[in-house]
Amino acid sequence: QVQLVESGGGLVQAGGSLRLSCLASGLTFSMYTMGWFRQAPGKEREFVAATRWIGGLTNYADSVKGRFPISRDNSKNTVYLQMSSLKPEDTAVYYCAAPRKIATWGLQNPSDFSYWGQGTQVTVSS
Numbered sequence: 082q083v084q085l086v087e088s089g090g091g092l093v094q095a096g097g098s099l100r101l102s103c104l105a106s107g108l109t110f111s112m113y114t115m116g117w118f119r120q121a122p123g124k125e126r127e128f129v130a131a132t133r134w135i136g137g138l139t140n141y142a143d144s145v146k147g148r149f150p151i152s153r154d155n156s157k158n159t160v161y162l163q164m165s166s167l168k169p170e171d172t173a174v175y176y177c178a179a180p181r182k183i184a185t186w187g188l189q190n191p192s193d194f195s196y197w198g199q200g201t202q203v204t205v206s207s
Contacts, residue, residue: 083107083196085177090201093167097205101162103177103198111135111155112183117162118191119173119203126176128189132160138186145171167205174200 089101101117116131130151131140139151148167153160160177180188181195188194 083179085179085196085198087175087177087198087201090175090203092204092206095167095169095205095207097167098163098165099167099203101164101175101177101201101203103160103162105158105160105177105179108179108196109183110158113179114184114186114188115151115153115160116178116180116188116194117149117151117160118176118178118194119171120176120200121170121173124173126191128191129175130162131188133186134184140187140189142189164203167203169205169207172203172205174202176200 084106087103112134117129118126119129120126128142132151132153149164177198178194179196
């Protein structure tokens, strides 16, 4: 079965940095788009970033563009989110996700993703 396990969250001051990791198993990782989403208390889950299964293509929400580069290492079945210049409004639970089908791109709606990790809390203090 598919498992996605996030790590790297924590408490950081505004302006600081964190790197999230997501280790995937149970799927042919190199054939899946991988995404990061976040959900703040009382808000809907929102798209943060995605990386295409091959070719280096990435996609970002406007709110994180230029601050949260996404990357992946297909040899390690791991996707990363390097977060810098963090703001209090970035506080949320961050989730790693994969769509149901291989080789799909351009997905940003949470309903397009079938596999989810348990989430990792990121708290940015002002």
